[in-house]
Amino acid sequence: xxxxIAEQRGGKVNRASWETIAAAQQMGEDLAILVPGANAGTxxxxxxxxxxxxxxxxxxxxxxxxxPDGFTAAMQxxxxxxxxMYVLLPHTYQTRDFAPKLAARMDRAIITDxxxxxxxxxxxxxxxxxxxxxxxxxxxxxxxxxHFVTFQIGAFRxxxxxxxxxxxxxxxxxxxxxxxxxxxxxEAPFQQAKQAVDLSQAERIVSVGRGIKExxxxxxxxxxxxxxxxxxxxxxxxxxxxxxxxxRQVGSSGQTVAPKLYLALGISGAIQHLVGMKGANTIVxxxxxxxxxxxxxxDYGIVGxxxxxxxxxxxxxxx
Amino acid sequence: VIETLAFWLLxxxxxxxFAAQVSRRVRIIAAAPDGFxxxxxxxxxxxxxVDVLLQVRTIRERPAAGVMHxxxxxxxVAFGGYTLTEFLYGLGxxxxxxxxxxxxxxxxxxxFAAAVLVGILFLLVRRAFIRPVGLGTHVSIESIVxxxxxxxxxxxxxxxxRLPEETMAERVNWWAHMLVILAFMALIPASKHFxxxxxxxxxxxxxxxxxxxxxxxxxxxxxxxxxxxxxGSKMRLDAFTCVECGRCQVNCPAWGAGKELNPKAIVLRTxxxxxxxxxxxxxxxxxxxxxxxxxxxxxxxxNQCPVGIEHLPILIGSRRGLxxxxxxxxxxxxxxxxxxxxxxxxxxxxxxxxxxxxxxxxETFDSAKHDVMVWLGCAGSFDADFQKSLxxxxxxxxxxxxxxxxxAKERCNGDPAKRTGNEYMFQELATGNIEDLKAAxxxxxxxxxxxxxxxxxxxxxxxxxxxEIVHSSVFVEELTRTRxxxxxxxxxxxxxxxxxxxxxxxxxxxxxxxxxxxFGGTIAxxxxxxxxxxxxxxxxxxxxxxxxxxxGTRISDVRFKQLQATGAQTVVTACPFCSIxxxxxxxxxxxxxxFVDLMTFVNGKxxxxxxxxxxxEGL
Numbered sequence: 001x002x003x004x005i006a007e008q009r010g011g012k013v014n015r016a017s018w019e020t021i022a023a024a025q026q027m028g029e030d031l032a033i034l035v036p037g038a039n040a041g042t043x044x045x046x047x048x049x050x051x052x053x054x055x056x057x058x059x060x061x062x063x064x065x066x067x068p069d070g071f072t073a074a075m076q077x078x079x080x081x082x083x084x085m086y087v088l089l090p091h092t093y094q095t096r097d098f099a100p101k102l103a104a105r106m107d108r109a110i111i112t113d114x115x116x117x118x119x120x121x122x123x124x125x126x127x128x129x130x131x132x133x134x135x136x137x138x139x140x141x142x143x144x145x146x147h148f149v150t151f152q153i154g155a156f157r158x159x160x161x162x163x164x165x166x167x168x169x170x171x172x173x174x175x176x177x178x179x180x181x182x183x184x185x186x187e188a189p190f191q192q193a194k195q196a197v198d199l200s201q202a203e204r205i206v207s208v209g210r211g212i213k214e215x216x217x218x219x220x221x222x223x224x225x226x227x228x229x230x231x232x233x234x235x236x237x238x239x240x241x242x243x244x245x246x247x248r249q250v251g252s253s254g255q256t257v258a259p260k261l262y263l264a265l266g267i268s269g270a271i272q273h274l275v276g277m278k279g280a281n282t283i284v285x286x287x288x289x290x291x292x293x294x295x296x297x298x299d300y301g302i303v304g305x306x307x308x309x310x311x312x313x314x315x316x317x318x319x
Numbered sequence: 320v321i322e323t324l325a326f327w328l329l330x331x332x333x334x335x336x337f338a339a340q341v342s343r344r345v346r347i348i349a350a351a352p353d354g355f356x357x358x359x360x361x362x363x364x365x366x367x368x369v370d371v372l373l374q375v376r377t378i379r380e381r382p383a384a385g386v387m388h389x390x391x392x393x394x395x396v397a398f399g400g401y402t403l404t405e406f407l408y409g410l411g412x413x414x415x416x417x418x419x420x421x422x423x424x425x426x427x428x429x430x431f432a433a434a435v436l437v438g439i440l441f442l443l444v445r446r447a448f449i450r451p452v453g454l455g456t457h458v459s460i461e462s463i464v465x466x467x468x469x470x471x472x473x474x475x476x477x478x479x480x481r482l483p484e485e486t487m488a489e490r491v492n493w494w495a496h497m498l499v500i501l502a503f504m505a506l507i508p509a510s511k512h513f514x515x516x517x518x519x520x521x522x523x524x525x526x527x528x529x530x531x532x533x534x535x536x537x538x539x540x541x542x543x544x545x546x547x548x549x550x551g552s553k554m555r556l557d558a559f560t561c562v563e564c565g566r567c568q569v570n571c572p573a574w575g576a577g578k579e580l581n582p583k584a585i586v587l588r589t590x591x592x593x594x595x596x597x598x599x600x601x602x603x604x605x606x607x608x609x610x611x612x613x614x615x616x617x618x619x620x621x622n623q624c625p626v627g628i629e630h631l632p633i634l635i636g637s638r639r640g641l642x643x644x645x646x647x648x649x650x651x652x653x654x655x656x657x658x659x660x661x662x663x664x665x666x667x668x669x670x671x672x673x674x675x676x677x678x679x680x681x682e683t684f685d686s687a688k689h690d691v692m693v694w695l696g697c698a699g700s701f702d703a704d705f706q707k708s709l710x711x712x713x714x715x716x717x718x719x720x721x722x723x724x725x726x727a728k729e730r731c732n733g734d735p736a737k738r739t740g741n742e743y744m745f746q747e748l749a750t751g752n753i754e755d756l757k758a759a760x761x762x763x764x765x766x767x768x769x770x771x772x773x774x775x776x777x778x779x780x781x782x783x784x785x786x787e788i789v790h791s792s793v794f795v796e797e798l799t800r801t802r803x804x805x806x807x808x809x810x811x812x813x814x815x816x817x818x819x820x821x822x823x824x825x826x827x828x829x830x831x832x833x834x835x836x837x838f839g840g841t842i843a844x845x846x847x848x849x850x851x852x853x854x855x856x857x858x859x860x861x862x863x864x865x866x867x868x869x870x871g872t873r874i875s876d877v878r879f880k881q882l883q884a885t886g887a888q889t890v891v892t893a894c895p896f897c898s899i900x901x902x903x904x905x906x907x908x909x910x911x912x913x914f915v916d917l918m919t920f921v922n923g924k925x926x927x928x929x930x931x932x933x934x935x936e937g938l
Contacts, residue, residue: 237906253865271702293703
């Protein structure tokens with residue numbers, strides 16, 4: 001049996017768990033999916049759509065809220081009952097927290113951050129990156145089963161996970177966990193105040209630098225942004241001057257962005273700005289100064305007055 | 320006999336009070352986990368003569384108050400023998416007051432007494448009525464009392480010339496003099512006047528190196544300063560020595576820009592915490608974390624202190640404690656990631672450095688072939704703007720026949736990690752670089768980054784690695800000494816911003832100025848220049864701080880205004896980080912001021928003059 005330990009919050013299964021199911025199906029054995037935590041039933045109903053032998057829910061006071069001690073103890077007990085050959089997990093933060101401990105507790109091998117599975121006959125090798133991705137290694141676990149394997153997020157595709165013709169049977173598992181053995185006392189979870197503007201997710205960005213000259217001129221950039229459906233951003237001097245809010249600053253002391261298109265208007269390209277937008281796919285720079293450092297990184301450079309160039313672009317986009 | 324017995328009684332009481340207070344402080348200092356260093360003895364002796372005996376550091380920044388202080392100080396020293404003789408007499412041990420030499424000595428002391436009187440009255444008026452900001456917001460009553468004590472001592476001394484011996488008036492006068500001395504003794508250990516006793520010792524024990532930060536020994540599980548009990552011997556001595564003059568405060572760029580940090584308050588709060596015996600109190604609580612992260616490590620506080628206090632080991636030591644506990648501000652986390660993953664502060668790939676090396680046609684350093692190795696640094700490797708300056712430097716070197724190469728691989732020298740307290744990362748970067756420098760057989764390094772000069776030149780020594788490293792301004796000044804006359808046309812007025820790590824740390828203030836004037840510039844000096852410049856705001860990791868992390872005015876804005884006030888249209892810079900900060904300030908202000916790096920300025924002028932005669936051999 002191959003056991004996938006799925007991860008869910010509030011009954012919602014995360015994408016990475018489905019990716020791990022896709023990986024497990026490539027290994028081609030009987031597949032069981034274990035879904036732990038409160039609301040496991042809701043999650044199990046979703047997971048039952050997968051082509052699997054069974055879905056097993058596990059609810060226990062020790063699993064909520066999450067603690068590494070509670071999870072390790074409960075998973076160890078569950079694995080003892082299900083006696084799988086492999087235990088597969090998505091390489092999430094939570095897995096990184098408890099899985100090494102679980103493997104060590106059971107004195108079994110763990111292979112982490114796997115990106116592919118190579119199967120030849122009965123042998124399975126797991127491919128994982130080494131030396132910051134410069135090399136990949138084929139790793140074969142040794143010793144007694146179960147073998148623990150975690151899968152890199154995004155290495156498998158959700159739509160590769162095969163669905164069953166009828167829902168897989170769901171059953172509940174009960175385990176004993178000594179609540180006194182849980183040493184961690186989690187506090188209430190908190191979410192860091194989200195940036196009001198999350199430029200990191202923007203696909204297109206129109207960014208303004210000191211070449212815009214006056215606050216009133218920012219509307220020129222805003223019109224362009226509107227025309228092409230872009231977010232507006234700026235370099236430090238613009239935000240320091242209060243012409244645009246701080247959260248729209250791009251650079252080493254602002255946000256780091258990676259849009260498909262980055263339009264830099266009147267930005268000279270000081271290094272601390274460049275490091276914030278170097279991840280952009282296509283950089284278009286408009287600047288009067290042909291020696292401006294921004295042209296060192298730009299894919300397309302327009303040497304000219306942005307007050308002539310930008311209206312022409314808006315015209316062209318609309319036209 | 321009764322007089323002698325009464326004097327003994329008073330003597331024992333007051334001296335006892337003095338000794339009890341002193342021994343308490345000595346015990347606090349002795350409880351420190353480390354000890355004192357006495358390396359570089361000749362330097363320490365020289366500095367003792369200059370700063371203690373000659374009072375140079377006291378006078379330099381505040382000439383009027385400094386000279387008045389010197390008068391009082393020299394007077395005190397002169398009076399040493401007199402006071403001793405009077406005590407021996409009062410205690411009935413030996414009466415030397417009627418000897419011929421004592422009469423002569425008294426005669427010599429008279430002008431000293433007059434000088435002390437003038438000095439102390441000047442200082443009294445200054446403190447009570449002029450009230451300079453550095454001395455604090457309220458007038459210290461205790462200081463007024465002490466000043467009046469000193470005045471009384473001098474007046475009672477001068478009266479001895481007028482009062483006939485063995486008269487009632489003479490005895491009252493003698494008692495007044497001696498009682499004031501005794502009261503003075505009992506008063507000083509708990510006051511800022513303890514500097515009378517401690518400052519000569521503190522100046523002598525001050526590290527010869529500005530911003531001296533010994534490496535942490537991870538084998539001994541050293542993690543930096545976490546609580547009051549971790550404070551070192553010298554830090555404790557410093558806390559008791561502080562004379563509260565406020566030179567550190569008024570010279571601090573953070574304080575000047577309206578931030579929370581005040582180096583004087585740091586020292587005084589250290590003293591309070593030590594005396595309160597709060598050994599377990601966290602330093603992030605004694606000082607605020609905000610203050611600790613506002614320091615640019617410019618070194619002004621430490622360098623201007625007349626009594627030998629070292630602020631940077633406390634500030635950066637406390638940062639180390641915070642970083643070890645994962646309490647660094649988030650903007651530093653991003654920078655540390657860059658250093659860890661890419662070994663440079665920007666987090667850029669080294670292919671970009673390679674591209675620059677190829678486009679500038681630089682050779683890989685070969686000790687058999689090259690005179691000097693040019694260290695590019697994080698700015699030189701990646702910042703297209705600063706690379707223009709480096710290209711200028713390369714042209715100057717080539718034009719003068721200097722053979723140079725660069726290392727195939729460089730890491731950040733570790734300065735941003737060291738100064739922000741990430742010692743582990745600093746040591747990783749430093750040991751890696753040292754290995755590469757040794758392997759390449761580098762004997763002499765040339766760089767345009769003053770931070771690299773300080774870190775490689777002095778912090779790397781603590782790993783036992785010594786190498787000669789010079790800043791481009793120094794190297795090129797020497798190289799172009801014969802190239803002065805050929806310039807024509809009117810002189811251009813420029814202003815020069817001394818980088819802290821060049822002017823203050825390295826003391827190189829004349830070389831950049833010589834270059835500017837040699838090549839047709841007239842320098843309009845800004846306020847705060849030479850070896851006491853006002854920081855650009857980049858040091859100590861603050862290059863990466865966002866505006867929320869950096870409350871008050873930006874330090875760079877304050878400095879830019881000072882440079883603008885010179886009236887010069889062009890600012891000459893000599894450090895990539897100053898250039899980044901000041902250009903940012905200029906853009907924010909919407910000013911027309913131009914910036915030019917020193918090497919670009921020199922090269923531009925050199926190109927207009929006749930080509931140099933090739934020296935027959937390299938430097």
